[in-house]
Amino acid sequence: xxxxxxxxxxxxxxxxxxxxxxxxxxxxxxxxxxxxxxxxxxxxxxxxxxxxxxxxxxxxxxxxxxxxxxxxxxxxxxxxxxxxxxxxxxxxxxxxxxxxxxxxxxxxxxxxxxxxxxxxxxxxxxxxxxxxxxxxxxxxxxxxxxxxxxxxxxxxxxxxxxxxxxxxxxxxxxxxxxxxxxxxxxxxxxxxxxxxxxxxxxxxxxxxxxxxxxxxxxxxxxxxxxxxxxxxxxxxxxxxxxxxxxxxxxxxxxxxxxxxxxxxxxxxxxxxxxxxxxxxxxxxxxxxxxxxxxxxxxxxxxxxxxxxxxxxxxxx
Amino acid sequence: xxxxxxxxxxxxxxxxxxxxxxxxxxxxxxxxxxxxxxxxxxxxxxxxxxxxxxxxxxxxxxxxxxxxxxxxxxxxxxxxxxxxxxxxxxxxxxxxxxxxxxxxxxxxxxxxxxxxxxxxxxxxxxxxxxxxxxxxxxxxxxxxxxxxxxxxxxxxxxxxxxxxxxxxxxxxxxxxxxxxxxxxxxxxxxxxxxxxxxxxxxxxxxxxxxxxxxxxxxxxxxxxxxxxxxxxxxxxxxxxxxxxxxxxxxxxxxxxxxxxxxxxxxxxxxxxxxxxxxxxxxxxxxxxxxxxxxxxxxxxxxxxxxxxxxxxxxxxxxxxxxxxxxxxxxxxxxxxxxxxxxxxxxxxxxxxxxxxxxxxxxxxxxxxxxxxxxxxxxxxxxxxxxxxxxxxxxxxxxxxxxxxxxxxxxxxxxxxxxxxxxxxxxxxxxxxxxxxxxxxx
Numbered sequence: 001x002x003x004x005x006x007x008x009x010x011x012x013x014x015x016x017x018x019x020x021x022x023x024x025x026x027x028x029x030x031x032x033x034x035x036x037x038x039x040x041x042x043x044x045x046x047x048x049x050x051x052x053x054x055x056x057x058x059x060x061x062x063x064x065x066x067x068x069x070x071x072x073x074x075x076x077x078x079x080x081x082x083x084x085x086x087x088x089x090x091x092x093x094x095x096x097x098x099x100x101x102x103x104x105x106x107x108x109x110x111x112x113x114x115x116x117x118x119x120x121x122x123x124x125x126x127x128x129x130x131x132x133x134x135x136x137x138x139x140x141x142x143x144x145x146x147x148x149x150x151x152x153x154x155x156x157x158x159x160x161x162x163x164x165x166x167x168x169x170x171x172x173x174x175x176x177x178x179x180x181x182x183x184x185x186x187x188x189x190x191x192x193x194x195x196x197x198x199x200x201x202x203x204x205x206x207x208x209x210x211x212x213x214x215x216x217x218x219x220x221x222x223x224x225x226x227x228x229x230x231x232x233x234x235x236x237x238x239x240x241x242x243x244x245x246x247x248x249x250x251x252x253x254x255x256x257x258x259x260x261x262x263x264x265x266x267x268x269x270x271x272x273x274x275x276x277x278x279x280x281x282x283x284x285x286x287x288x289x290x291x292x293x294x295x296x297x298x299x300x301x302x303x304x305x306x307x308x309x310x311x312x313x314x315x316x
Numbered sequence: 317x318x319x320x321x322x323x324x325x326x327x328x329x330x331x332x333x334x335x336x337x338x339x340x341x342x343x344x345x346x347x348x349x350x351x352x353x354x355x356x357x358x359x360x361x362x363x364x365x366x367x368x369x370x371x372x373x374x375x376x377x378x379x380x381x382x383x384x385x386x387x388x389x390x391x392x393x394x395x396x397x398x399x400x401x402x403x404x405x406x407x408x409x410x411x412x413x414x415x416x417x418x419x420x421x422x423x424x425x426x427x428x429x430x431x432x433x434x435x436x437x438x439x440x441x442x443x444x445x446x447x448x449x450x451x452x453x454x455x456x457x458x459x460x461x462x463x464x465x466x467x468x469x470x471x472x473x474x475x476x477x478x479x480x481x482x483x484x485x486x487x488x489x490x491x492x493x494x495x496x497x498x499x500x501x502x503x504x505x506x507x508x509x510x511x512x513x514x515x516x517x518x519x520x521x522x523x524x525x526x527x528x529x530x531x532x533x534x535x536x537x538x539x540x541x542x543x544x545x546x547x548x549x550x551x552x553x554x555x556x557x558x559x560x561x562x563x564x565x566x567x568x569x570x571x572x573x574x575x576x577x578x579x580x581x582x583x584x585x586x587x588x589x590x591x592x593x594x595x596x597x598x599x600x601x602x603x604x605x606x607x608x609x610x611x612x613x614x615x616x617x618x619x620x621x622x623x624x625x626x627x628x629x630x631x632x633x634x635x636x637x638x639x640x641x642x643x644x645x646x647x648x649x650x651x652x653x654x655x656x657x658x659x660x661x662x663x664x665x666x667x668x669x670x671x672x673x674x675x676x677x678x679x680x681x682x683x684x685x686x687x688x689x690x691x692x693x694x695x696x697x698x699x700x701x702x703x704x705x706x707x708x709x710x711x712x713x714x715x716x717x718x719x720x721x722x723x724x725x726x727x728x729x730x731x732x733x734x735x736x737x738x739x740x741x742x743x744x745x746x747x748x749x750x751x752x753x754x755x756x757x
Contacts, residue, residue: 009632009666010645012419012731014717015659016345016490016602016638017667022675022725109672154673154725209678255724260678260691308687310709313562 022153025207026113029250030090032202033120035194036185036246037086043187044128045078078128082184085135086123092139093119100148114153118142121161121250124185125243125290126168127178134175138164158297159257162290169290177286185246186287192240199249208253211265212272216248219273230281244276247289257297264303271303272296345490345552345602345639349529351500352493354594354609357622359404359430363613364650366414367392367400368423368467375399377426383408387438387589388458391426401460403589403612406430417616417635417649418466419642425650428613437587444512444585452516452584459583461590464573464654465557471572471580480561480569481519483510483577485534486527486548488555489637491598492657495574497607498594499533506574509581510537513572525560525571552639553685553716576653593651597623600661602638608658610651617647619658630663639717672725680719680729686712690719694729697736702743705736713737 064074097115101108119139126135142164150156169176185191202208221235231238238244243251252258252272259268272292279288367375378393379385386405390398406428414425439459442451453472461471475481485499485506499506514522522543526534527550538545546563548554557571579590593612597605610619616635620627627633634641635649637657680690688709696705713733720729 004629006627006631007629008627008643008645009630009661009663009668010643011632011666011668012643012728013641014639014721014730015632015634015641015643015661016600016721017669017726018722019667020679020722020724022672025675025677025724152673154675209682255675255677258676260676260681261689262678262682265678307689307708308681310688310712311686312712313558313567313686313714 020206021112022109022114023112025255026117028205028207029202030113030117030120032198032205032207033117033124033250035198036124036191037083037120039191039194040124040184040187041079041082041086041128043191044082044181044184045075047188047190082128085128085132086120086184088132089119089123089135089139090116091119092136093117093122093143096140096143097148100144101152104148106148106152109153112153114147115143118147118161118164121246122164124246125161125165125183126176127181127183129178129181130175134168134172137171138168140164141167154256156256157301158294159251159254162251162293162297165290166294169285183243183287186242189240192245195245195249199245202249202253208249209262209265211262212253212258212269213248215266215269216252216273216276217244219270220244220248220277221273223274223277227277227281231277238277238280242287243289247272247276247293251289251293252296257300259300259304259306261304261306261308263308264300264306267306268296268300268303271299347487347490347527347550347552347555348493348604349486349496349527349550350493351497352596352604352607354497354501354607356609357611357614357619359433359611360614360618360622361429362409362615362618363404363406363428363430363611364414364425364615364648365391365400365402365428365613366416366423366425366650366652368416369421370394374423377411377424379408379411379426381408381411385428392424399460401458401589402426402428403591404428404430405432415644415646415649417642417644417652417655420467425648430611433591438589439583439587441587442584444508444581445515447584449516449518452512455584456580459589461576461580461583462653463576464656466654468653471576474570474572475517475519478517478519478568478570480521480523480564480566481513481517482523482525482546482560482564482569482571483513483537483574484525484555484557484560484571485537485574486525486530486550486555487596487656488557488573489598489639489641489657490552490602491604491659492596492637493604493607494594494596494656496527496530498574498578499530502578503533503536505578505581507537507539508585509574509577510543511540512581512584513577514540514543519570521564521566523564523569525555525563527555553714553718556714556716558714559685559716573656590653593653593655595651595655596657598638598657598659600638600659600665612652613650615648615650616644616658619651620647623658625660627660628663630666632659632661632663632666634659634661639721640715667726669720669728669731670726672727674727675725677724679722679724683718683722685716685718686714688713690729690733693736694719694727694732697732700739702736702739705733706740710736710740 067074067077093115094110098110122138142160146160146163147156224235224238275292276288375392378390385402388401392399409429410427415422457472462468487495523546524534524537525546528547529550560571561569582588592609633644635655674691692708693705717730
């Protein structure tokens with residue numbers, strides 16, 4: 001006999017459990033955003049997206065002067081600044097989530113990466129010229145209003161980052177759509193390609209289910225042919241423009257605000273594509289993706305009523 | 317040979333690339349059907365026979381400490397009816413409280429120090445081809461041939477009122493290779509056992525249920541037209557009793573393991589009680605380590621010592637399979653008819669369930685063999701809305717546990733489902749009692 005009694009772990013069946021978790025899911029998504037972040041920062045700093053060309057007044061002139069005085073290329077400064085902003089957004093997301101969980105006496109889940117993901121997504125949807133306090137407000141609203149007031153992860157009806165982005169758009173449209181500057185994620189065709197690579201990585205890792213992106217991209221292509229007369233460019237331009245790829249792979253696929261049944265996912269994805277094209281063709285806003293995501297989010301409980309037919313093996 | 321079958325360990329949580337590309341999270345565990353030799357562990361110094369409960373009442377012992385028992389002597393009694401014959405000769409050393417090896421409240425166990433292995437038949441041998449049906453049934457009742465279900469019911473009780481019977485020659489849980497190995501070792505006896513069951517059981521149709529990879533060996537078991545071969549996919553939930561029964565077209569069909577069928581055959585033809593239990597030692601990822609032949613009533617402490625398992629605090633020891641087995645808190649519990657596997661999960665490999673909220677990711681829906689809305693059943697059950705859970709397929713659930721295996725939020729979905737079912741059953745019983753009381757006045 002052993003001197004100390006052995007205490008066994010007891011638990012309910014099944015005892016074979018996958019190692020997947022909410023944290024693994026969210027941090028993989030944060031990781032999958034990294035190519036977009038780098039490509040976006042490079043696009044803005046060194047490319048023609050805007051970056052160095054945007055005049056931010058005395059502040060940027062002074063900074064550029066200081067940088068050149070120190071022997072640092074201004075573009076590198078822009079690159080580091082954008083990466084720093086995105087890191088700050090990620091950290092702010094976690095911080096705000098943690099603080100609200102303290103105030104709401106909820107279990108602390110900030111380390112599960114969902115707040116970080118929301119912060120990173122919101123940062124990516126901003127132009128690099130957005131003041132830091134606008135970004136801060138966006139993250140605060142996204143986490144508090146968009147997520148925690150609904151009860152946190154698993155409870156919200158609409159994608160928190162998109163909610164935050166829309167409130168910012170209504171409050172400070174000139175900061176979200178400054179003339180001559182695209183958002184970080186939409187800096188160039190390279191950053192959109194990087195987003196696509198990140199999305200395919202997520203699919204490969206099993207973090208997202210493929211129905212939404214496939215249906216979304218197909219539907220954008222089809223409806224942009226239908227509404228071709230009111231749009232600039234063909235289907236490929238529509239897919240590569242703005243946040244369509246980001247929306248199809250990262251925003252619309254958010255588990256909590258999207259349906260769970262497979263048939264519902266196809267319709268959800270197709271609806272996202274249709275609304276994107278519709279708003280682009282007939283709406284006033286340049287980027288329709290967040291609106292499309294939000295509208296489909298609201299429809300998702302309804303779509304989830306499309307249940308698969310149960311297999312009955314029990315005599316009732 | 318019987319089969320050059322699958323010998324894959326379970327890769328749960330790691331679906332193949334094509335499965336990911338198609339969006340099918342098919343985590344169904346492959347079942348091994350290649351035979352594995354049994355290692356006889358011999359007779360341990362002490363055997364424990366759990367008497368359990370009958371309708372909530374602890375079953376009392378029919379023997380006293382110090383008594384000598386002979387094979388076939390009843391160890392317990394329910395309402396003066398004898399219960400649980402001892403398969404060995406020996407001396408009663410203790411009668412005490414003992415945990416149930418299945419999840420359930422404890423009860424009385426009788427501890428016997430066995431004298432020697434039983435060699436002589438306990439009952440007179442009957443002829444399998446000509447013995448009267450009543451004589452065979454009586455033999456099965458006296459020999460207490462029990463099923464491995466939960467709670468272990470007598471074969472004769474289960475047979476009454478059953479129209480279809482399935483003898484399952486494939487195993488039910490990942491890594492378990494008892495039935496597949498038994499089919500390879502005792503193929504001829506298996507054929508005679510099936511013939512005996514077909515003649516005696518009185519069912520309209522008898523099936524032999526076998527994994528697709530075993531169909532050749534299983535086909536030899538059913539020569540007559542009254543016996544059908546039921547081919548099952550060699551993947552985890554498809555060989556569970558409700559899934560097998562559904563394939564026969566009769567959802568009430570009784571599913572009997574090959575080991576039980578052979579025990580019933582031995583009781584008739586060789587006049588033996590079921591002295592042994594066959595089980596597989598399985599690792600935490602669902603791969604078989606070895607097949608064991610242990611004496612019925614062997615305590616887990618003796619079994620663990622014989623298998624050289626090094627147990628530490630925090631480890632999980634599971635009796636029964638990985639998917640449906642029961643984790644043990646004491647090594648006092650003893651092997652009985654339902655224990656097909658012993659699994660040692662090292663502490664660092666235990667993935668505990670959490671109380672995270674459902675994030676609606678749909679992994680459970682993708683994996684559910686019945687396409688139930690598991691996410692909603694879990695949510696409603698968690699918040700006590702059990703009748704709402706019914707609308708999403710609660711009653712259809714066969715409790716295979718795949719949903720809880722893959723849940724992203726690590727929710728104890730199977731436990732939530734069982735809780736909802738239990739609460740609804742209790743509620744229905746209470747309503748029934750009220751209705752009867754008011755009707756009686």
